[in-house]
Structures are given as structure tokens and as C-alpha cells.
Amino acid sequence: MTSGIRFDGVSVVYGETTVLDALTLTVEPGEVMALLGPSGSGKTTALRTVAGFVTPSAGRVHIGDRDVTDLPPYQRGIGMVVQQYALFPHLRVDENVAFGLKARKHPRAEIPGRVAEALEMTGMGAYARRHPRELSGGQQQRVAIARALAIRPDVLLLDEPLSALDAQLRSGMLAELARLHRELPDVSVLYVTHDQVEALTLADRIAVMDRARLRDCGTPQELYRRPRTEFTASFVGNANLLPVRVAAGGVDLGGTVLEVPVGDAAPGSAATLCVRPHLVGLGEGPNALRGRIAEVQWRGATHRLYVDVGGHRVKADVRELRDTPPLGSEVVLHFAPEDAVLLAAGVRDG
Amino acid sequence: MLVHSRTGRWASWLVFAVLFVPLFAVPLLVIVAASFSTHWSGAFPSGPTAEHYAAAVRGESLQALTTSLVTAVAASLLALTLGTWAALAAAALRGRGRRLLDALFVLPLAVPSVVVGLAVLVAFSRPPLLLNGTRWIVIMAHTVLVTAFAHQSVSAAIRRLDPMYEQAAAGLGARPSYVLFRVKLPLLLPSLSAAAGLCLALSMGELSATMMLYPPDWTPLPVLVFTATDRGSLFTGSALAVVLMATTLLVLLAVSRIRTRASYR
Numbered sequence: 001m002t003s004g005i006r007f008d009g010v011s012v013v014y015g016e017t018t019v020l021d022a023l024t025l026t027v028e029p030g031e032v033m034a035l036l037g038p039s040g041s042g043k044t045t046a047l048r049t050v051a052g053f054v055t056p057s058a059g060r061v062h063i064g065d066r067d068v069t070d071l072p073p074y075q076r077g078i079g080m081v082v083q084q085y086a087l088f089p090h091l092r093v094d095e096n097v098a099f100g101l102k103a104r105k106h107p108r109a110e111i112p113g114r115v116a117e118a119l120e121m122t123g124m125g126a127y128a129r130r131h132p133r134e135l136s137g138g139q140q141q142r143v144a145i146a147r148a149l150a151i152r153p154d155v156l157l158l159d160e161p162l163s164a165l166d167a168q169l170r171s172g173m174l175a176e177l178a179r180l181h182r183e184l185p186d187v188s189v190l191y192v193t194h195d196q197v198e199a200l201t202l203a204d205r206i207a208v209m210d211r212a213r214l215r216d217c218g219t220p221q222e223l224y225r226r227p228r229t230e231f232t233a234s235f236v237g238n239a240n241l242l243p244v245r246v247a248a249g250g251v252d253l254g255g256t257v258l259e260v261p262v263g264d265a266a267p268g269s270a271a272t273l274c275v276r277p278h279l280v281g282l283g284e285g286p287n288a289l290r291g292r293i294a295e296v297q298w299r300g301a302t303h304r305l306y307v308d309v310g311g312h313r314v315k316a317d318v319r320e321l322r323d324t325p326p327l328g329s330e331v332v333l334h335f336a337p338e339d340a341v342l343l344a345a346g347v348r349d350g
Numbered sequence: 351m352l353v354h355s356r357t358g359r360w361a362s363w364l365v366f367a368v369l370f371v372p373l374f375a376v377p378l379l380v381i382v383a384a385s386f387s388t389h390w391s392g393a394f395p396s397g398p399t400a401e402h403y404a405a406a407v408r409g410e411s412l413q414a415l416t417t418s419l420v421t422a423v424a425a426s427l428l429a430l431t432l433g434t435w436a437a438l439a440a441a442a443l444r445g446r447g448r449r450l451l452d453a454l455f456v457l458p459l460a461v462p463s464v465v466v467g468l469a470v471l472v473a474f475s476r477p478p479l480l481l482n483g484t485r486w487i488v489i490m491a492h493t494v495l496v497t498a499f500a501h502q503s504v505s506a507a508i509r510r511l512d513p514m515y516e517q518a519a520a521g522l523g524a525r526p527s528y529v530l531f532r533v534k535l536p537l538l539l540p541s542l543s544a545a546a547g548l549c550l551a552l553s554m555g556e557l558s559a560t561m562m563l564y565p566p567d568w569t570p571l572p573v574l575v576f577t578a579t580d581r582g583s584l585f586t587g588s589a590l591a592v593v594l595m596a597t598t599l600l601v602l603l604a605v606s607r608i609r610t611r612a613s614y615r
Binding site for chain 1: 532
């Protein structure tokens with residue numbers, strides 16, 4: 001059996017503060033949905049309404065075709081992994097993994113097999129007899145994932161599962177999570193994160209949240225290549241956002257006419273031009289922008305240039321330069337017309 | 351380290367010795383010395399003998415020791431159960447209800463134990479609940495007196511307990527009762543055993559309320575120590591006091607072993 005998650009106008013209000021504002025979102029069965037947003041955007045609150053730790057002030061939450069809004073957490077049949085792992089310190093690894101099965105009165109004879117299977121799946125089989133405090137952070141997180149998977153949930157809730165790990169472990173665990181989902185294609189996953197790399201890597205779709213509201217939702221490619229709001233464009237991929245006016249066959253940026261697809265935008269209307277930093281090149285080319293170097297950051301394989309173009313700061317990620325241009329020197333940037341996206345002005349707040 | 355210089359460290363040791371030795375060590379050492387003595391001449395007791403101890407571990411004295419132990423264990427278990435229950439209930443309440451419940455359980459701390467003794471005596475000296483003259487009235491008074499301590503230390507531990515464990519357990523499908531017995535109480539075990547030690551020690555030494563309540567067939571050891579010194583048998587009283595002290599220490603040691611094992615896990 002597979003089941004997805006459906007938020008139906010879910011709001012959470014504490015006193016005067018709305019922490020989640022009428023969220024309507026469907027996670028399809030077997031889909032990995034990332035809830036991406038800065039802290040305080042309501043993403044964790046949304047996840048906790050599914051787990052049952054937060055009661056919505058309005059709206060309904062469904063898991064599969066069950067309305068779980070009024071069910072206590074222990075009747076919801078979910079697996080959950082949180083940032084701090086929350087392994088029971090008084091239980092061994094295998095006892096931690098068996099906890100959910102025992103609590104659900106699973107047939108006793110099957111428990112050891114299920115525990116071994118879950119630990120094997122996360123590569124922690126050799127650590128079954130250890131206590132959580134004898135494990136590293138990454139190992140504890142694997143056990144937490146094994147514990148959540150052992151009950152074979154239809155829905156897996158992951159709340160910033162990798163943010164307590166260091167960068168190297170994080171990318172390793174990211175690959176592990178992707179593999180686990182390939183092995184368990186029926187499990188629907190709601191993955192809360194503030195890290196766009198995690199969201200882009202793992203998710204089938206990303207829901208972008210900001211200030212208690214859903215701002216955008218789509219596949220990673222859609223959001224990255226064709227963001228619909230300024231917030232999405234800057235939060236996912238840190239795009240250049242330039243205020244422009246629509247002209248015939250292009251846009252006008254402070255007197256410079258740039259050739260970009262304008263779609264059905266009315267000539268003369270205000271708009272925002274969105275270009276990804278890595279799609280901006282250094283040197284002459286189509287859509288040339290002249291400006292002065294304000295800052296240069298070396299990032300190993302790339303250089304990030306901050307260039308002041310007519311009062312706007314443009315970011316460009318270029319392949320590592322042999323000779324970096326000195327600060328204040330004049331440079332020319334360019335970008336291909338098809339790499340730009342025009343956003344209607346005023347969609348800033350979704 | 352708070353004090354860095356060598357002289358500073360010596361000075362603080364000296365202050366510690368000046369304060370600690372006369373206040374804590376000397377009185378206890380004198381009791382131990384007196385318990386081995388037959389008479390007191392000049393500044394020191396003299397005439398080493400073990401006969402007080404021989405008397406202290408049989409007959410009436412042995413009876414009093416077991417009475418004290420049984421009373422302390424029973425009162426502590428009752429207090430721990432009640433105190434933990436109340437602390438868990440208070441934690442689940444909010445605002446006013448929580449403050450009221452907490453205040454109610456701390457009340458015996460503010461009331462002198464003599465008053466608690468009197469209150470219990472007056473309340474249970476008439477039917478329908480006639481407990482006066484039975485051992486139950488002593489155990490009951492001790493329970494009332496030590497529950498406050500159990501409640502205090504357990505509720506402090508509950509406040510420190512991270513709610514994420516409870517939520518993780520609930521998320522895995524554990525009902526509240528399962529969470530309580532498999533997660534919360536095991537995690538509270540170190541605090542529970544600390545509270546148990548405190549209750550046992552307090553109950554083993556309780557005198558003022560006990561004096562008003564004890565029936566002839568249920569005389570705890572502190573009462574015997576008091577009556578012995580009261581009728582002038584200082585050396586017998588000292589030996590009984592040392593037995594009381596040693597037993598309490600042994601009990602506390604046993605309880606602390608539970609605690610070390612619990613926190614090691």
C-alpha cells in the first residue's frame with residue numbers, strides 16, 4: 001500500500017503569530033517532497049502537523065485517504081527522523097530500532113529479522129550491540145533512519161536530518177538517502193531543509209516556503225531554470241535579480257537594451273530579470289553589461305566576481321581566472337538570451 | 351580553578367579546615383569516641399569498651415533498627431510514587447494548575463515537622479480513619495514529610511528531560527503509557543534514585559514528628575537514641591547513633607550504586 005500526504009488549507013496560529021498560513025500541498029505516493037525555506041518559514045511546523053505534534057488551527061491533514069488531523073501521533077503510522085537524532089540513550093542500537101515494532105505489538109518472532117534488515121539497509125549491522133553514546137554523529141543518524149524505517153512506514157518525515165553533520169558526512173548521507181529511496185520507492189518522503197543543495201539533490205519536487213507561506217512548488221529543474229517568484233530565484237541558486245522595464249524584443253536595464261525572451265509581458269511594464277551567476281560570462285558577448293569590479297572571491301574551482309553595473313551589483317561565477325582583474329577595473333559581462341528569465345514585478349511576495 | 355596562586359590555595363584549605371573540622375567532623379568524632387567509652391573524665395571520654403555495641407545490635411535496639419529501616423523504605427517508596435506521579439501530572443498541566451499542584455506538594459517543606467506530626471495525630475485519632483497507635487500513622491507521617499523532597503527533585507529532572515525523546519517515541523507508534531514506562535521513567539531513573547536516597551536519609555533520621563506518633567511496638571531508632579540520652583545513658587545513646595549513622599550510609603551507598611549503573615547506561 002502506498003499513500004501520500006495532503007495538506008488542505010492548513011494554518012497554525014500561536015496567539016497573534018501565524019506560523020503556517022493556509023498551506024495546501026500534495027505529496028504524491030512515493031514522491032520525495034522537499035520543504036525548503038529559511039528558518040521561521042513554517043516548514044518544520046508543516047512537518048509537525050503531519051507527525052501530530054502540532055495541531056492545526058484550521059485545515060485538514062491527510063495521510064493516504066485517512067484524515068489524521070485529530071489523531072494522536074502514535075496512531076498515524078509515520079516514520080520520523082529529526083536533526084538531533086533523538087536516539088533513546090538508555091537503549092542499545094538494536095533496541096532503539098526495535099522500539100517502534102515493540103510499541104506497535106508487532107509479532108515478537110519477526111522483530112529481530114526486521115531490526116537486522118533495517119540496520120543492514122543503513123550499513124549499521126555491525127553496531128547493533130552498542131549504545132548511542134558510543135557512536136559518531138553520522139552513525140547515530142543512520143540508526144535514527146533505521147529506527148524510522150523498521151516500522152515500514154508509508155510516510156517518512158525528515159526534519160533537517162543532515163544539518164548536525166559536517167559537510168563531508170552530509171554529502172555521503174545525501175547519497176545514502178537517495179539510495180534508500182530507490183530501494184523503498186513506495187515510501188512518500190517529506191524532507192524539511194534550509195539547504196538548497198539537499199533539496200535539489202534529493203527531491204522530486206520542492207515546495208519553497210517563506211514567512212509562513214508556500215511561495216512556489218515545482219520540480220528542482222523548474223524552480224532552478226524557471227523560477228516564478230523573486231524569492232525562489234534568490235533562495236534557490238542565489239540568482240541575480242535586476243529591475244528592468246520591458247521593451248520591444250527585450251528589456252531595458254538603465255538604458256542598456258538586453259535581448260531576452262519577454263513572453264507576453266506588456267512593453268513598458270516593470271519586471272525583474274533573473275540570471276544565474278554561473279550563466280554570466282566574463283568578456284564580450286551577447287547582452288554585454290559594462291561595470292566595475294567591486295569584489296573578487298576565490299572559491300577554488302571558480303571565481304565569484306561582484307560587478308557594479310549601473311548601480312546594480314551583478315554576481316558572476318567564472319572558471320578560476322589566471323589573472324584576476326583588480327578591484328575597480330572595468331570589465332564586460334555577458335549572458336545568453338535563453339539563460340535569462342523575466343519575472344513580473346510585484347511577485348516578490350508570491 | 352577559582353584560586354590560582356599557591357598561597358591562595360593553602361589559605362582556602364585552611365579556611366575550609368577551620369570551618370569544617372569544628373562544625374562537622376568534631377561532633378561526629380566525639381560521638382564515635384563516646385560510643386566506645388565507659389566514662390568521661392576531663393576533655394576526652396575514656397575506658398574503651400564494645401559493650402554498648404553489643405547491646406545496640408540485639409533486643410530492643412535491633413528491633414528499633416529494623417523498624418527504622420522498614421519505615422524509611424516504605425515511606426520512601428510511597429513518597430517516590432506519589433511525588434513522581436504528581437510531578438508528571440504537573441508537567442502535563444499548564445499555568446495555574448501546574449503552580450497549584452507544585453505548591454501543594456512543596457507545602458510540607460514549609461510546615462515544621464512537629465506541626466505535620468500534630469496534624470497527622472489529630473486527623474487520624476478518631477474513626478473512621480483510626481490509625482493512632484498503629485505503625486501506619488508513623489509511616490504515613492514520614493511519607494508526608496519526604497514526598498515534598500521526592501516531588502522537588504523529580505520535577506526538576508522532568509523539566510530537564512528533552513521532549514524530543516517523548517515525541518520520537520510517540521512518532522514510532524508508542525502510546526503514552528508505553529512512552530512513560532519505556533522512555534520517560536528509564537531516563538528519569540538517575541534522578542529517581544537520587545530522590546530515593548534523599549527520602550531514605552531523611553526518614554531514617556526523623557524524630558520530631560515521630561515522637562508525637564510512635565506506638566510502643568513501633569519505635570524507630572532515633573526515638574531510642576533520644577530516650578537513651580534523655581535518661582542519661584550518653585554512651586549507649588552514642589553507640590545507637592553510630593549504628594543509625596552507619597546503616598543510613600550503607601543504604602545510601604546501595605542506592606547510589608543503582609544511580610551509577612543507571613547513568614552509565
